Amino acid sequence: MSDDIGPALPEDQFRRLAHETAGIVADYLAGIREDPVFRVMPDMVRRRLKEQALDEHSVSAPQLIQEIREFVLPYPMGNGHPRFFGWINSAPAPVGILAEMLVAAQNPSADVGDIAALHVETAVLGWFKHLMGFPAEAAGILVSGGTMATMTGLAAARQWVAETDGWDVRREGVRPPDGRRLLIYVSEETHSSVRKAVELLGLGSSALRTVEVDGRYRMDPDSLLRRIEQDAGPGERPFCVVATAGTVNSGAIDPLARIADICGRHGLWLHVDGAYGAVASTHPLVAPSFEGIARADSLSIDPHKWLSVPVECGCALVRDGDLLRRTFAYVPPYLHTEEGMGIGGPDFAQYGFQQTRGFRALKLWAVLRHMGGRGMRELIGRHLALARELAGLIDDAPDLRMAAPVTLSVVAFRYVPQGTADDPEALDRLNRAIEVEVQNDGRVFLSTTRLRGRLVLRACVLHYDTRAEDLVELVDVVREIGADLAAKSASHQSRPSTEAEGT
Ligand SMILES: Cc1ncc(COP(=O)(O)O)c(C=O)c1O
Numbered sequence: 464m465s466d467d468i469g470p471a472l473p474e475d476q477f478r479r480l481a482h483e484t485a486g487i488v489a490d491y492l493a494g495i496r497e498d499p500v501f502r503v504m505p506d507m508v509r510r511r512l513k514e515q516a517l518d519e520h521s522v523s524a525p526q527l528i529q530e531i532r533e534f535v536l537p538y539p540m541g542n543g544h545p546r547f548f549g550w551i552n553s554a555p556a557p558v559g560i561l562a563e564m565l566v567a568a569q570n571p572s573a574d575v576g577d578i579a580a581l582h583v584e585t586a587v588l589g590w591f592k593h594l595m596g597f598p599a600e601a602a603g604i605l606v607s608g609g610t611m612a613t614m615t616g617l618a619a620a621r622q623w624v625a626e627t628d629g630w631d632v633r634r635e636g637v638r639p640p641d642g643r644r645l646l647i648y649v650s651e652e653t654h655s656s657v658r659k660a661v662e663l664l665g666l667g668s669s670a671l672r673t674v675e676v677d678g679r680y681r682m683d684p685d686s687l688l689r690r691i692e693q694d695a696g697p698g699e700r701p702f703c704v705v706a707t708a709g710t711v712n713s714g715a716i717d718p719l720a721r722i723a724d725i726c727g728r729h730g731l732w733l734h735v736d737g738a739y740g741a742v743a744s745t746h747p748l749v750a751p752s753f754e755g756i757a758r759a760d761s762l763s764i765d766p767h768k769w770l771s772v773p774v775e776c777g778c779a780l781v782r783d784g785d786l787l788r789r790t791f792a793y794v795p796p797y798l799h800t801e802e803g804m805g806i807g808g809p810d811f812a813q814y815g816f817q818q819t820r821g822f823r824a825l826k827l828w829a830v831l832r833h834m835g836g837r838g839m840r841e842l843i844g845r846h847l848a849l850a851r852e853l854a855g856l857i858d859d860a861p862d863l864r865m866a867a868p869v870t871l872s873v874v875a876f877r878y879v880p881q882g883t884a885d886d887p888e889a890l891d892r893l894n895r896a897i898e899v900e901v902q903n904d905g906r907v908f909l910s911t912t913r914l915r916g917r918l919v920l921r922a923c924v925l926h927y928d929t930r931a932e933d934l935v936e937l938v939d940v941v942r943e944i945g946a947d948l949a950a951k952s953a954s955h956q957s958r959p960s961t962e963a964e965g966t
Contacts, residue, residue, distance in 0.1 A: 472524055495543050496928070499906070500907060501541040501902055501905055508534055508538065545933055547908045549902075549910040549923070553927075554928070555772075556773075566821070572818075573820040575798065580822040581808055591764060592780060600785075602781055602787045602788065605827070607777055608774070608777035609654070609777050610660070615787075615816070617761075619786055623783075624700070628700070644699045645700050646703075648671075648703070652682075652712055653707055653710075679715055682718070691725065704726055708740040711912070713873055714867075714870040719754060720755030734761045735762045739769065739871070740753075741756065742766075742843065743769065764778040769842075769872075770830060771830060791813055794813070846925060849924045849929060853938070854869045856938045863878060867919075872924040872925060874921065877918075877919050878949075887917055898910065900944045901940060904944065907941075
């Protein structure tokens, strides 16, 4: 084969480059701890990446690898770094990185067929069904992440309410009988992906009913019950509750068992968004807080969050597997296969929105098997312990205040220099400025959110190599930058009056 025809590469060159690339990857991973977590990209690099024209002539493969090394690898998001505490993004497990390369070599479409990809996906879905206490007749599918998992679960919920109430959503669209309005209950802490899914499913965001949370940011089941009872009039059809097992803001876990009771009694579908937290239900320290998760009608889990599976990897489980098939199934003639004949085999395209699908299961299969069940629980346990340790450091610092109790591995807190506690808006601005400065500084990385309207710093412990000393550094950096910014702001405020005096 000639190397100037399309994408082909001579075998000896591929072999050499593959070895070199593996070396680059190994060096990159080995050096991460010494690198800044995040570095601002020079303008020249940004422009080069954004504005690169497509050349008419071929660029050699070694040159491409060199360019990636020089212009891409040094500018990551930062989540591979053990002192990255932003949002909910983990580092990729090394066996997951290797699996990604092997998947790319095979490059199947994991939709239909008696092919390895689909049997591996069946296996990992079986593990999750078992871990989450779902029955064997449940069905699941791997998707891009928590957002698409929730979309899948809520599509099943919509199919369910239509079948239950005797209308055909797939044919007619969202047209419940008597013009009744479908209602979905969420909490103030529900992730934004639920709203996106509700909008895209044609339910309209005005279908969302927001239930208050308690002092620990958990959905208040009494308020939920009251709202459902109030809404259950002739014009409205409460049909779904989205509970969260591990909120993005603080890691709170809604009281799932009580919510499941309410859903059971009032005929509502229960979707549990466990994108971040569901896997922690396997750890004895926090398992009791997840009681009721196995009663969900649908569940989102995100292996690319806590389990260090390289992005993208989300998972939707639906208790009634046949219902999930009825939500999506459609086989045109050109896709018709029969199990046991030719390539005919499992058909995942009937259980989700995508036709051509990536082989996401292999990296998940590799990462889970490499850790084993015990290793997975140890990883989770370590993060739970580190988050509690971080909360202890924050409690001990006179200028830091915890903003929410620690349930999982998110720690929400605020920098509060002495004498400023009574000016919450100034504190919001100061904490926002701290976030930006910490990110630019590069020693650690965290993000912010709002709790009860106030801006808070939040650190999420998810990296498999984060150590106690990294937490100390996080606290030190926030306090150092916080003190610096607070001092600058104080001198800035005092300057005009001084100048006025001088004139
Ligand atoms: C609770 C929760 N649900 C859903 C999502 C969305 O997941 P993804 O970003 O994988 O689509 C997130 C992301 O952080 C989350 O924390």
